[in-house]
Amino acid sequence: MAKLDESLLTGLPPFSQLERPQIRAILDEAISRRYDEGKAIFREGFDADHFFLLLDGFVRVSRATETGEQVIVLHISPGQLFGIARALQRETYPATAIAAAESIVLSWPMRLWGPFIDSYPSFAAESYKTVGLRLGEIQASLTEMATKAVEQRVAATVLRMANQSGRKTEDGIEIAFPITRENIADMTGTTLHTVSRLLSGWQKQGIVKSTRKHVVVTDPHRLVVLSQSNS
Amino acid sequence: MAKLDESLLTGLPPFSQLERPQIRAILDEAISRRYDEGKAIFREGFDADHFFLLLDGFVRVSRATETGEQVIVLHISPGQLFGIARALQRETYPATAIAAAESIVLSWPMRLWGPFIDSYPSFAAESYKTVGLRLGEIQASLTEMATKAVEQRVAATVLRMANQSGRKTEDGIEIAFPITRENIADMTGTTLHTVSRLLSGWQKQGIVKSTRKHVVVTDPHRLVVLSQSNS
DNA sequence: CGCGCGTTTGAAATTGTTCAAGACCTGTGG
């Protein structure tokens, strides 16, 4: 396998304060791999034997219920660590990670977790910070689900994705990975039918523009209003 | 202030592998305090200047929405650490903690967090494990909210509280702290009216027995069935 | 160019909320 280039990691928070040779050592232990859209990176309940860094693409993290339904918990953007179950003393992955778009992922065997944490303070700090941010995000979803009506939840969810992983286009902010009505339904605890109706309605009002597996937010401000109104 | 007795901590996971003098040192830094039912221990958004251990009683952890509604995220039982925002590199508390029943709490100033983590491996491990368990619990709530109907959510929630902090009585398992219909509604994202109707119905069927601020599960098995049925 | 997945849309059915009113406890103060 060709050597990975050091510039891959130099800008990223977990490695920001490290010297060249340290980054070199870290990279030499890493395996790089490409995942096609829809391919699983790891699955809920399985042995947590690796941890990961997303270099490019997007990853969808979901949990399944006993009855087979799935709930999408969050999305991972490039530059983020994931599959860091060990940070929480877990032996197994608590959720399933699937490539939402074609993705490039670095991975390390979990036995390096301890050494990394001990040797690289910025790696430890960033890991725990990441966990904290995700916990916050999940709590935010939970409170939304508990207090907001469906339209507000969908608006808030679309908005969050546009903010976290949107890219600007001439029409507005476009969610940067393929996403179906059903995906959005799985994030908001509703049905694809309801999501379809909502998006259609918003499109008529010029708030969003959407095509197959694709959503562009053209009027973020009005979407914010929608996500907050409790009438 | 009277010296705290070392036996308070000896049985608890965070301190289980420590020697007598270490526990003595930890206790000498701690402040013990009693909180009446309903009193806040810390509030969301405030400076995270202390971390806590619940010795006796129960603590309700909740978040508020911009519009003033509150969502109860989880309950803390005796022996557990809480307010450990620093484990996640946070500067402020991400939620509000209120005594659900009269409670006895130990607290330490947050400046001791680093030293504790560095000096006592079992404390570090237990802290992160606690975070992991809570994350799991919140994720479970989230998937429940997203996939289950109200009756199933309420059944699952009552069951969870009975399991985590119930005590056996001759009638069945009793939730060990005062809890109103409205509290349960705030946990499940519904209204106190609906909760009241459900509990009344279950009581007629002999599944639970409830009085003011008080719930006893008399037939856990049927409640499990209810919490899972998707008919 | 055709097929399949993703999407749209109506209508009926249903679940849960909202509104409204009253009953019931329990601790407090006279």
Place this chain on the structure above:
DNA sequence: CCACAGGTCTTGAACAATTTCAAACGCGCG
């Protein structure tokens, strides 16, 4: 010791939001 006040719980009825069921459409990949 009793009455009262405030918080808690119950229940009916109307209503609204969302799901379910059903059918059809159409874009885009292979």
